[in-house]
Amino acid sequence: MTSDCRCVLGIVLILGLAGAGSVDRAFAQSTGDSGETVVEAPSSDGGQRTGSDSGSEDEEGNEVDVSELERRLEVLAEEVERLRSGEDSEIELTEQEVRALGLAPSAAATYRRSQGVSIAGYGEMLFENFAAENQAGDPTGKGSQFDFLRAIFYAGYRFNDKFLFNSEIEIEHADEIFVEFAYLDYLVHENLGIRGGMVLMPMGLVNEFHEPTVFFGTERPVTEQVIIPSTWRENGGGIHGSVDMVSYRAFVVNGLVGSRFSANGIRSGRQKGSKAQAANMAFTGRVDVTPTPGMFFGASLYTGGSGQGDVVIDNTEFDIQTTIFDLHGQAQIRGFDLRGLYARASIGDAAELNQSLGLSGAAGVAETMQGGYFQVGYDVLSQVSGNRGVSLTPYVRLEQVDTQATMPAGFVRSLTTDNTYTTLGVEVKPIPNIVLKADYAWVSNDAETLINQFNVNLGYAF
Amino acid sequence: MPAICVIIVSVLLSVTGSAAQSGLITRDEALAAVFPGADVEAERVFLTSDQTKRAAALSGGEVPTALVARYVARRGEEVVGRAYVDTHVVRTKRESLLISLDPAGRVRRIDVTAFLEPREYQGAERWFRQYDGKPLDDDLALQRAIRPIAGATLTAVAANTAVRRVLAIDHVLEADSAR
Numbered sequence: 001m002t003s004d005c006r007c008v009l010g011i012v013l014i015l016g017l018a019g020a021g022s023v024d025r026a027f028a029q030s031t032g033d034s035g036e037t038v039v040e041a042p043s044s045d046g047g048q049r050t051g052s053d054s055g056s057e058d059e060e061g062n063e064v065d066v067s068e069l070e071r072r073l074e075v076l077a078e079e080v081e082r083l084r085s086g087e088d089s090e091i092e093l094t095e096q097e098v099r100a101l102g103l104a105p106s107a108a109a110t111y112r113r114s115q116g117v118s119i120a121g122y123g124e125m126l127f128e129n130f131a132a133e134n135q136a137g138d139p140t141g142k143g144s145q146f147d148f149l150r151a152i153f154y155a156g157y158r159f160n161d162k163f164l165f166n167s168e169i170e171i172e173h174a175d176e177i178f179v180e181f182a183y184l185d186y187l188v189h190e191n192l193g194i195r196g197g198m199v200l201m202p203m204g205l206v207n208e209f210h211e212p213t214v215f216f217g218t219e220r221p222v223t224e225q226v227i228i229p230s231t232w233r234e235n236g237g238g239i240h241g242s243v244d245m246v247s248y249r250a251f252v253v254n255g256l257v258g259s260r261f262s263a264n265g266i267r268s269g270r271q272k273g274s275k276a277q278a279a280n281m282a283f284t285g286r287v288d289v290t291p292t293p294g295m296f297f298g299a300s301l302y303t304g305g306s307g308q309g310d311v312v313i314d315n316t317e318f319d320i321q322t323t324i325f326d327l328h329g330q331a332q333i334r335g336f337d338l339r340g341l342y343a344r345a346s347i348g349d350a351a352e353l354n355q356s357l358g359l360s361g362a363a364g365v366a367e368t369m370q371g372g373y374f375q376v377g378y379d380v381l382s383q384v385s386g387n388r389g390v391s392l393t394p395y396v397r398l399e400q401v402d403t404q405a406t407m408p409a410g411f412v413r414s415l416t417t418d419n420t421y422t423t424l425g426v427e428v429k430p431i432p433n434i435v436l437k438a439d440y441a442w443v444s445n446d447a448e449t450l451i452n453q454f455n456v457n458l459g460y461a462f
Numbered sequence: 463m464p465a466i467c468v469i470i471v472s473v474l475l476s477v478t479g480s481a482a483q484s485g486l487i488t489r490d491e492a493l494a495a496v497f498p499g500a501d502v503e504a505e506r507v508f509l510t511s512d513q514t515k516r517a518a519a520l521s522g523g524e525v526p527t528a529l530v531a532r533y534v535a536r537r538g539e540e541v542v543g544r545a546y547v548d549t550h551v552v553r554t555k556r557e558s559l560l561i562s563l564d565p566a567g568r569v570r571r572i573d574v575t576a577f578l579e580p581r582e583y584q585g586a587e588r589w590f591r592q593y594d595g596k597p598l599d600d601d602l603a604l605q606r607a608i609r610p611i612a613g614a615t616l617t618a619v620a621a622n623t624a625v626r627r628v629l630a631i632d633h634v635l636e637a638d639s640a641r
Contacts, residue, residue, distance in 0.1 A: 294609025
C-alpha cells in the first residue's frame with residue numbers, strides 16, 4: 001500500500017466517522033458521556049474546523065459525544081496530512097492496525113516503509129532539413145531526416161535516507177539501447193556524498209543536464225559533442241556535494257581509448273561503461289560557484305592516460321595523456337538566459353598515436369583541440385502577467401570549434417576542422433515539461449564543405 | 463594514509479548518523495527557528511468550496527486539497543506569524559515545504575521537510591531565500607522576481623506554484639477571519 005493509498009484510506013475513514021450514524025452510536029455507547037452541542041463551526045479564520053467539547057443526541061435519540069468524534073477527526077486529519085507530506089519514511093502501525101490489515105507482523109512490514117522507487121524520463125524527436133548546396137555551391141543530396149533521437153527512462157530507488165540508486169536507460173534512434181548512468185549514492189553528510197558506478201563526467205554545461213527542456217537549440221552545441229563528448233559516461237566513483245555557494249564533484253574513472261581518436265575529435269574514445277579498458281585511469285572533477293540564484297560559473301577538468309596499452313612503438317608504450325578543461329557560466333535573470341563555455345583538449349604523444357594508427361598529413365589527431373560558444377535567449381512572455389507558465393524564447397548561439405587547433409610536428413591542419421556555427425531559433429514551452437524548438441544553423445569552414453540546416457525538435461521531460 | 467583513515471572513520475560514523483543529517487529539517491525544528499520563543503499551535507483547516515476557488519483564482523494555479531496544515535505562532539496574544547505545509551509532486555515524487563509567513567502574509571522563510579526525488583533536484587536553501595519578504599503579486603514568478611534553478615526547472619516550478627498557493631490560501635483565510 002502506498003502512502004497515497006493510505007491517504008485515501010484515511011479520508012475514507014474520516015468520511016465514515018463523520019457520516020456514519022452507526023459509528024456515532026457505537027462510540028456513544030462506549031463513552032456514555034453527554035453534554036452540549038456543536039458540530040462544525042466556522043473557525044476564526046473562516047475555514048471549517050472541528051467544534052467544541054460537547055455532545056448531543058442523534059436522530060434516533062442516542063447520545064453522541066461530539067467532542068470525542070471531533071478529536072478522532074482531528075487525529076485522522078493529522079494522520080492523513082502527515083502521510084501525504086512524505087516526511088515519515090517509516091510509518092508506525094499499532095498492533096490494532098496490523099490486525100486490521102489482516103497481516104502477520106512481517107507481512108505488514110511492507111506498510112511501514114514508504115516506497116522508494118522513482119521513475120522519470122525524457123525524449124526528443126528531431127527533424128533535419130539540409131540545404132541543397134554546401135558553402136561551395138556543390139549539391140549535397142542530403143535532403144531531410146526525421147529521427148526519434150532519444151527516449152529515456154530514469155529509474156531510481158531510495159533504500160533509505162543514506163543510500164540510493166539512480167539510473168538512466170536510453171534508447172537512441174529508436175533502436176540502440178545504452179545505459180547512460182547507473183550508480184549508487186551514499187550520503188555521508190549534507191555536504192558530502194560518495195558515488196560509485198557508471199557516472200556522468202562532470203564536464204561542461206550539457207553533459208550532466210542534457211534534457212531537451214534544459215538547453216537551447218535543436219541540437220547540442222558542437223563543442224559539447226566533439227571536445228566534451230556528451231553524453232559522456234564512464235565507470236568509476238568519487239565524491240560530490242556542495243558547501244554554501246560552492247558545489248563540487250570529483251571522480252576517478254576508466255580512461256578514454258586514444259586509438260579511437262580522430263581528426264574530428266575525441267568522441268569515439270568514450271568507452272560508455274561497456275567492458276571498459278582500464279589500463280589507464282583518469283581523474284575528472286568540477287567546481288561551480290553560485291553567487292546568487294540563477295547564476296553560476298565554474299571549471300571542469302578531465303585528465304588521464306588514453307593509451308590503454310594499445311599504443312606501442314618499438315616496445316615502448318605510450319600513455320597518450322589526455323587533458324580536457326573547460327570554463328563555463330550561465331545566468332538566468334528576468335527572462336534572459338545567457339550561457340557561455342570554452343573547452344580545450346590536449347593530447348600527449350599525438351605524433352606517436354598517429355604513427356600507431358597509420359595516420360598522416362591532415363588526417364592526424366591533433367595535439368590540441370578547442371571550441372567554445374556563447375548563446376543568449378529571452379523569454380518574451382516572462383514579464384507578462386498571467387502567462388500560466390507558457391514561455392516563448394528566441395535564441396541565438398555563436399560557436400567555433402577547431403579539432404586541429406595545433407598539430408604535432410610533421411602533420412598539417414585540415415581546412416575542414418575549424419568550423420563556425422551561427423544558430424538562430426525559437427523555442428516554445430506550453431508547460432515547463434514540453435518544448436518545441438525550431439532553428440536555422442549557418443555553418444562555415446575554410447574548405448567550404450559545410451551545409452546549412454533547418455531543424456525542428458520536439459522534446460519532453462518528466 | 464591519514465586522510466584515508468579520516469574518510470573511513472567519517473563514513474563509519476555517518477552510517478550510524480541520524481536522518482537529520484540528510485539535509486532536511488523537521489517541522490518542529492523549522493518552526494522553532496522561524497518563530498523563536500513563540501507558542502506554535504497546529505491547526506488543520508478545512509477550506510470551503512468558495513475559499514478553494516478564491517485561493518485558486520488568486521494564486522493562478524490549482525488548490526488540489528481542502529485540507530490545509532497550518533501553524534499559528536503567538537507571543538502572548540499577538541500573532542507573530544503563520545506557517546503552512548504544502549505537499550506537491552515535483553517530477554513523479556513528492557516534496558513538502560513548510561512555508562512560514564509574517565503577520566502581514568509575506569514569506570518569512572521556506573524549509574524543505576520532505577523531498578522524495580533524487581537529491582540533486584532539491585532546491586538549495588540559498589535559492590529559497592529569494593522568497594524572503596515577498597508578498598503575493600504578479601512579480602512572484604520564475605524569470606521575474608524569482609530566478610530559476612539551473613538543471614532543476616521542475617523543482618523551481620513546483621516550489622513557486624506552492625508558494626503562490628500558500629500565500630493565496632493565507633490571504634483568503636485572513637480576509638474571512640477579518641469579516
